[in-house]
Amino acid sequence: MTTDALVTTDAARTYAMDRAHVFHSWVAQDLITPLVITAAQGSYVWDGDGRRLLDLSSQLVNTNIGHQHxxxxxxxxxxxxxxxxxxxxxxxxxxxxxxxxxxxxxxxxxxxxxxxxxxxxxxxxxxxxxxxxxxxxxxxxxxxxxxxxxxxxxxxxxxxxxxxxxxxxxxxxxxxxxxxxxxxxxxxxxxxxxxxxxxxxxxxxxxxxxxxxxxxxxxxxxxxxxxxxxxxxxxxxxxxxxxxxxxxxxxxxxxxxxxxxxxxxxxxxxxxxxxxxxxxxxxxxxxxxxxxxxxxxxxxxxxxxxxxxxxxxxxxxxxxxxxxxxxxxxxxxEGIVENAARLGETVLGPGLRALAEKHPSIGEVRGLGVFWALDLVSDRETKEPVAPYGGTSPVMRELVAACLAGGVLPFTNYHRLHVVPPCTATPEELAEGLAVLDAALDVVDAAVSAG
Structure with a gap:
């Protein structure tokens, strides 16, 4: 699938029509800037600018067999x-x-x-x-x-x-x-x-x-x-x-x-x-x-x-x-359930725990299969979350921006980063994603250290 085939000339119009007519769930309507998604394949989606993003959100944790199977x-x-x-x-x-x-x-x-x-x-x-x-x-x-x-x-x-x-x-x-x-x-x-x-x-x-x-x-x-x-x-x-x-x-x-x-x-x-x-x-x-x-x-x-x-x-x-x-x-x-179990045991579990050893902003790593969360904190001793329960914070917004800049579509909720790729993801794709998360968590560490 070529990038040219994925870029739509009317991405700007799509966005304008969305803002004019689509009423979105769970958000204040005037405060959002929804990402235009034009295509998807496997573990990836493409936005209106033709940028490829590794979908570590599985959208709303539902594309278990990936996109466009x-x-x-x-x-x-x-x-x-x-x-x-x-x-x-x-x-x-x-x-x-x-x-x-x-x-x-x-x-x-x-x-x-x-x-x-x-x-x-x-x-x-x-x-x-x-x-x-x-x-x-x-x-x-x-x-x-x-x-x-x-x-x-x-x-x-x-x-x-x-x-x-x-x-x-x-x-x-x-x-x-x-x-x-x-x-x-x-x-x-x-x-x-x-x-x-x-x-x-x-x-x-x-x-x-x-x-x-x-x-x-x-x-x-x-x-x-x-x-x-x-x-x-x-x-x-x-x-x-x-x-x-x-x-x-x-x-x-x-x-x-x-x-x-x-x-x-x-x-x-x-x-x-x-x-x-x-x-x-x-x-x-x-x-x-x-x-x-x-x-x-x-x-x-x-x-x-x-x-x-x-x-x-x-x-x-x-x-x-x-x-x-x-x-x-x-x-x-295709052994997709078995693949999910294997990815959790050999890639995501070890990879996310390695990130926790490196990044003081990670308070805890939790999960099974391709179902993981990082509990992000400003202080490991007090377990103070980097965003309030029920809300967000500048630190979490910076994390999302850093993930997108690195080519990853993340899933965040309050003070947590959820790592929930498709069950069909490959070890190579997840290694790519973990590298982006590593760099993005540097941003969180720096923000936390700055107070």
Whole structure:
């Protein structure tokens, strides 16, 4: 692919029309300067000036198989030529096959899949199923979490994006999950953190009333909130608590699923089986919007002769499902999940830890597979973040500028730099990216030292 083919003469017009007519999410409209993206291939995107950028963001951590995978593009094109859309009340070959393939990846006893258009709708419907199945209303979720932007999902979300949308009417109760680096429990070891976090959760359940709680919603590994890998035993402990009190365990795998952590589902690392699994993003790398819920046999049986009161016009859209079928096939055939695991073990893990040894602004390195975060601090002793919780800072803006200048499209959130390339990335591409991050972190170190 040549640079000339990627530069569009109307990039300036694209930008002008965006600023005139597009209302962007999660930002103040007058304060943004969106990057014009004209093309993408593999691990790279090109901007309106023809500049190639290594996509260490995977966009919104969803292009797990990279950009423009030929098998998936071909599947979408073939399906579009045959049948562009069909209502969800009908059976369709691509929808049926996508559901079969997803159920095949799920634990035994989870054979049914309800399709949505994305992750937030998956959460909405999983919570609805749990409430109807149990006859209870309350749902528990972690403070450090993100579950989506729709009404129930945003109330479940723990991070500051909830605050302006929180009307206290969704029956949601938040709790502290395990995070040893910034422990809410004054723990000094992973075991202490696990034990105290589970004790905190069980106390909360007892004080809220176990018979009032329908579900606990947990990102298996929280994504946007900081990629905090739970300590050994924590998710098993949550499973045991749920079983003890008849609470449904919903695993939010929207970001962490489909290869991102080096496993098909992130909960596989922790030897647990949830009751409901929400997914989106990596199921087809976002080529066409798709999400869904994988449902346990017991919960599915609740709606065997009782109508499920939910649905979407585009549930199981054939273009999206054809992309999912092709994506899962490519991931199997090309060993993409295994590649993600290998990259984490041999390239990203060692490479990011080496950066931490060099750069005093890195407080902690966390992650698995191609799912990593650097916790950036102004002081390693106090762990003071370089940007406030829920905000940004000049230091973080300088970091982003340095990454872009070096040819890397980064993912940052508050005081963190997330390193989340496609699962299809090569060691050479990641070495290129780590070199750019190394130089960009020099900028952070200098800014921190200057005070």
């Amino acid at each position: 030929p098998k998936v593009v071909a599947a979408i094109q073939e399906q579009a030529g045959r049948l562009c859309t069909v209502a969800p009340q009908h059976a369709n070959d691509q929808r049926s096959e996508a559901a079969r393939l997803i159920a095949e990846l799920a634990p035994d006893g989870m054979e049914k899949v309800f399709f949505t258009n994305g992750g937030a709708e998956a959460i909405e419907n999983a919570v609805r199923m749990a409430r109807l199945h149990t006859g209870r209303v309350k749902v528990l979720a972690q403070y450090r979490s993100y579950h989506g932007g729709t009404s129930t999902a945003i109330n479940l979300t723990g991070d500051p994006r909830r605050w302006a949308n929180d009307y206290g009417s969704a029956g949601v109760v938040h709790f502290f999950g395990p995070f040893l680096y910034r422990s809410a429990f004054h723990a000094t070891t992973e075991q202490e953190e696990c034990e105290r976090a589970l004790e905190h959760l069980e106390h909360l359940i007892r004080f809220e009333g176990p018979d009032t709680i329908a579900a606990i919603v947990l990102e298996s590994i929280p994504g946007t909130a900081g990629i905090m890998v739970p300590p050994p035993g924590y998710l098993r402990g949550v499973r045991e608590i749920c079983d003890r009190y008849g609470i449904i365990y919903i695993a939010d795998e929207v970001m962490a699923g489909f290869g991102r952590t080096g496993a098909w589902f992130a909960f596989e690392h922790f030897d647990v089986v949830p009751d409901l699994i929400t997914f989106a993003k990596g199921v087809n790398s976002g080529y066409v919007p798709l999400g869904g819920v994988v449902i346990s046999e017991e919960i599915a049986a609740t709606f065997g002769t009782r109508a499920y009161p939910g649905g979407l016009t585009y549930s199981g859209h054939p273009l999206a499902c054809s992309a999912a079928v092709a994506t899962i096939g490519a991931m199997h055939d």
